[in-house]
Amino acid sequence: MTVQPERLSAREQTLWHAIKTLSEQALIRVAADIEASAGISGSDFSVLSRIEELGNGELSQHALGRALGWQRSRLSHQLTRMEKRQLLTRESHSGTPAVWVRLSIHGLHALAEARPAHATAVRAHILRHVPPDHEVVFLELADRLSR
Amino acid sequence: MTVQPERLSAREQTLWHAIKTLSEQALIRVAADIEASAGISGSDFSVLSRIEELGNGELSQHALGRALGWQRSRLSHQLTRMEKRQLLTRESHSGTPAVWVRLSIHGLHALAEARPAHATAVRAHILRHVPPDHEVVFLELADRLSR
DNA sequence: CAAGATTGAACCCTCAATCTTA
DNA sequence: TAAGATTGAGGGTTCAATCTTG
Numbered sequence A, B: 001m002t003v004q005p006e007r008l009s010a011r012e013q014t015l016w017h018a019i020k021t022l023s024e025q026a027l028i029r030v031a032a033d034i035e036a037s038a039g040i041s042g043s044d045f046s047v048l049s050r051i052e053e054l055g056n057g058e059l060s061q062h063a064l065g066r067a068l069g070w071q072r073s074r075l076s077h078q079l080t081r082m083e084k085r086q087l088l089t090r091e092s093h094s095g096t097p098a099v100w101v102r103l104s105i106h107g108l109h110a111l112a113e114a115r116p117a118h119a120t121a122v123r124a125h126i127l128r129h130v131p132p133d134h135e136v137v138f139l140e141l142a143d144r145l146s147r
Numbered sequence C: 001c002a003a004g005a006t007t008g009a010a011c012c013c014t015c016a017a018t019c020t021t022a
Numbered sequence D: 001t002a003a004g005a006t007t008g009a010g011g012g013t014t015c016a017a018t019c020t021t022g
Helices: A010-038 A042-055 A061-068 A072-084 A105-125 A132-145 B010-038 B042-055 B061-068 B072-084 B105-125 B132-145
Strands: A058-060 A088-091 A100-103 B058-060 B088-091 B100-103
Touching (some): A010 A105, A010 B010, A010 B105, A010 B132, A042 A061, A042 A072, A042 A088, A042 A100, A042 A105, A058 A061, A072 A088, A100 A105, A105 B010, A132 B132, B010 B042, B010 B105, B042 B058, B042 B100, B042 B105, B058 B061, B061 B072, B061 B100, B100 B105
Antiparallel strands (some): A058 A100, A088 A100
16 A cells, blocks of 8 residues: 555646536536526526426425435425525425425426526536537546445 | 527536536535544635645735635635634734734644545545546636636 | 424625725 | 725525424
């Protein structure tokens, strides 16, 4: 076993810094464009689009949490804020612990406004900068990180 | 001009999702290891290590902010929390608007504990998964995103 | 008890307004 | 006025403790 030094080398620093920059910028830029176009946050968009995709307008909170890969409490706090802003409603069907989440008219409207902005932003800020022969590099690293 | 569809294609979705996963996981994992080893957050570590590197224990708040690339108020809030936890002290030398930040004994100790954990975490979670001939791909994307 | 969900505290971050000192 | 810094509000996230219902 070779002992590794306690500090990163210049080469390691440079690569780590690049990945940190990439990570910080990528999500922020897309979220900012969604916010500007439809007045909702990136998290709001994730929730709204998942409910529409998987549940066709209504979905159990549990299924939603699993699809997003979020913690229970994170989703609960998020839905509380969204309910307050009238983007959706929550209701628990008689005598079960499960909660159903339903998009409101306002939520559907915001989603419709945000969707094209989302696609445009992802293309303009991210995809445009990744040449086809580099795509596999990102797919591989994400795959290793998600295990 | 070709009109782009309002939704991402399956191929676009896959790549965007990979970059999102990478972005969400990379920083979180390193921060979690720092937290576990020294009881400080990733932001705390960034602040402490910058002060030691650039200022040798003491640095002006302004210089620190520029080095980190953070907003004024973000740094102010962060330093307020760190001061409360006794990681550092702030003092303004007579009659100037500038503020000097100085590491406390406790801060130096936390930094010393966190540094090897940081290097190990970056290597184990990130660098290990990037073969040398792929490094340039990340450097290029980060460069484009930081402009 | 177990599973689904909520709550409160603490931390993190941004924006806009404000304070301070030259 | 301009530059450095702070503040308060509001959204976002995690953790641990708690509530609820079968």
